Amino acid sequence: MGSLKPVGPESNEAHGSGFLATRADFLINWGRKHSLWPMPLGLSCCGIELMGLLGPKFDLARFGAEAARFTPRQCDLLIVAGTLTWKMAQAARTIYDQMPDPKWVIAMGVCSSSGGMYDSYSVVQGIDSIMPVDLYVPGCPPRPDAVIDAVLKLQKKIEREAPLRRLVGTDSPADARAEAGTGKLVFQPNRGLPKGAADKHAHDPKSRLPFADPLPRKTGVKP
Amino acid sequence: MSDAAANPALAASTSRIAAALGALPHGMPQSPDGPVIEVELANLHAALRALREHAGFELCTFVTCIDHYPTTPRFALHHQLLSLAHNDRVRVRCVLPGESAPTCTDLWPGANYMERECFDMFGVRFEGHPDLRRLLMPDGYDHHPLRKEFPHQGIEPDRLYRQWDRARRASWAEESR
Numbered sequence: 001m002g003s004l005k006p007v008g009p010e011s012n013e014a015h016g017s018g019f020l021a022t023r024a025d026f027l028i029n030w031g032r033k034h035s036l037w038p039m040p041l042g043l044s045c046c047g048i049e050l051m052g053l054l055g056p057k058f059d060l061a062r063f064g065a066e067a068a069r070f071t072p073r074q075c076d077l078l079i080v081a082g083t084l085t086w087k088m089a090q091a092a093r094t095i096y097d098q099m100p101d102p103k104w105v106i107a108m109g110v111c112s113s114s115g116g117m118y119d120s121y122s123v124v125q126g127i128d129s130i131m132p133v134d135l136y137v138p139g140c141p142p143r144p145d146a147v148i149d150a151v152l153k154l155q156k157k158i159e160r161e162a163p164l165r166r167l168v169g170t171d172s173p174a175d176a177r178a179e180a181g182t183g184k185l186v187f188q189p190n191r192g193l194p195k196g197a198a199d200k201h202a203h204d205p206k207s208r209l210p211f212a213d214p215l216p217r218k219t220g221v222k223p
Numbered sequence: 224m225s226d227a228a229a230n231p232a233l234a235a236s237t238s239r240i241a242a243a244l245g246a247l248p249h250g251m252p253q254s255p256d257g258p259v260i261e262v263e264l265a266n267l268h269a270a271l272r273a274l275r276e277h278a279g280f281e282l283c284t285f286v287t288c289i290d291h292y293p294t295t296p297r298f299a300l301h302h303q304l305l306s307l308a309h310n311d312r313v314r315v316r317c318v319l320p321g322e323s324a325p326t327c328t329d330l331w332p333g334a335n336y337m338e339r340e341c342f343d344m345f346g347v348r349f350e351g352h353p354d355l356r357r358l359l360m361p362d363g364y365d366h367h368p369l370r371k372e373f374p375h376q377g378i379e380p381d382r383l384y385r386q387w388d389r390a391r392r393a394s395w396a397e398e399s400r
Contacts, residue, residue, distance in 0.1 A: 087361045089384045121368050121377025122360065130384065 025162050032076075032102065033158040036065040036151065039099065041092060043082030046109040046141040050081045053144035063151050072098040077154070078131075079147070084124040096131045102163070104134045106150050109141050116140060165206040201205035233257070236311045243278035244270060259314045267317045268325040271302060275330050280304035280313065283331035286338055288319075288345040292371035296320050298347060302327065319347065326352040344369035 038060075040050050053060050060066045064083045069075050097103070100200055107127050110116035113136040115125035127133060134157060135150045237251065237258055247270055250261040262270045274280045285303040302315040317324070326349040327334050338349045339358040346367035349355055356362065361383050366373055 086380050086384055090382075090387050093384075093388070120375060121373070121380050124381075128383070130388075204299075 025164050026159075028163045029158050029161055032163075033155040034064040035067075036063075036104070037067045037069055037075045037141050038077040038079050038153070039095065040068050040070075041078060041080045041095060043080070043084055043088065044111065046081035046111070048106065049144055050079060050147070053147050058144040058148065060148065060151065063148065063155070065151055065182045072096070073100065075099055076103045078103065078105045079108050080105065080127050081108040081141075083116070083118055084127050084130075086124055087121045087122070089108040089124050089130050091128065093130050102161075103157070104154055105131060106147070106154065107133045107136045108147055108150070109137065109139055113138065113141075130189055132165075140160040232311075236309065236313070239278050239309070239311075240274065240313060243273045243276075245273070247273060253301055254314070256352065257312055259316050261316050261318075264324065267300070267315070268327065271327050271330055272317060274304060274313065274315070278313075279306040279308045280311075281307060283327060283334045283337075284312075286327070286334050286341055288341050288347050288369075290345060290369065290371045297371075298322065298345060299349065300324050300341075321344060322346055323348040323350055325350050328352055329345075343367070346370065 038054075040047070040054070042048075042050050050059055054066060054068055065077065072078070076099060078096055078099060096103075105127075107113045111118060111123070112127045113133075115123050117140075119125070120179065125129060135154055136151045140144050195223050238320075240251070240258065240260065244260070247266055248263065249266070249270060251258050252261065258272075260270065271283075283302060283306040284305045287301050289299045289301065291297050291299060295317055298319040299366075300317045300319055301396070302317075304313050304315065306312070324347055326338060328338065328349075329351070335353070336358060338352055339356060340353055341347050341356070342349060342352075343357040343359050344367055357364065360368065363383055366378050368377070
């Protein structure tokens with residue numbers, strides 16, 4: 001589990017023939033986490049720190065995430081760096097939708113995490129009200145080191161994902177075990193997706209489930 | 224006049240402006256940062272034209288508004304002018320009886336965006352403006368944020384985004400049916 005070593009210390013035969021035994025989930029996650037392609041959405045001063053991060057001094061290439069592309073269709077890591085206004089929110093959400101699955105989001109800086117000091121009419125009070133967020137990086141702006149830490153934490157998070165479960169559409173491994181031997185079809189791709197969603201390409205944003213409107217924020221209310 | 228003795232440049236500027244405006248009724252109180260020309264709304268455009276053509280103010284550096292709520296009339300329009308030839312600045316102040324004012328984009332095309340911003344933030348309509356749309360807030364927003372009665376956390380700032388999001392999802396549901 002969770003390693004790429006050949007099976008058994010004594011299986012020289014298998015080793016010599018070029019076989020590896022591992023979990024498919026682990027192998028897929030291992031590939032994904034070391035080849036993140038960031039989409040830099042630099043909206044204000046955090047964007048400058050993001051440039052420093054991608055440059056030679058901090059060098060995100062050491063963690064396999066240096067291939068920044070300026071089209072969301074080639075990226076799987078959205079880094080929202082800076083103050084997101086409501087006018088820009090539609091563009092940001094469109095960029096998120098255009099990214100192919102699987103995809104992750106880092107909210108870089110306090111502005112994108114919570115609105116920051118802009119407790120104001122024009123600023124989105126946290127980008128989690130318009131898209132799901134995996135990691136929040138505090139700082140105004142955060143140093144590139146902090147974003148490197150976020151990328152490393154995201155790699156840990158990707159390790160815990162189960163991409164095969166998404167493929168076969170079972171809700172949990174327990175479900176799959178319960179169905180085994182009962183005569184029911186275990187392999188049910190796209191189970192639980194809305195009707196017609198399977199007709200579309202998996203990368204089509206229209207085939208994704210909607211992200212619910214957030215609950216209204218309670219301000220100044222103590223539990 | 225002690226002002227003229229202390230500051231000959233200011234005296235020259237004042238007399239040049241007075242000559243340019245001629246018989247146009249105006250007040251000219253001094254402020255710490257130079258002369259302020261106060262005109263009625265009816266004379267505003269003529270005064271700006273005279274300053275541009277006869278006093279050498281070839282640049283309009285800023286157009287903005289001040290909301291004096293709750294006094295009425297509440298809006299005062301300010302044009303800040305610059306003369307490169309005379310190294311001189313002047314401000315033109317005009318109290319607006321309503322919420323509309325003549326545009327000055329025919330005199331200074333660069334005032335286009337400043338008037339759009341002023342319209343966006345205060346709701347002052349500039350008559351004759353070639354393209355009076357909102358500049359900073361999204362199109363379709365109902366309020367003008369720099370008015371005094373506007374709460375600084377906004378009035379439904381996410382309404383337009385939610386509308387857009389719902390319409391988008393509805394169209395997808397229509398397609399997949």
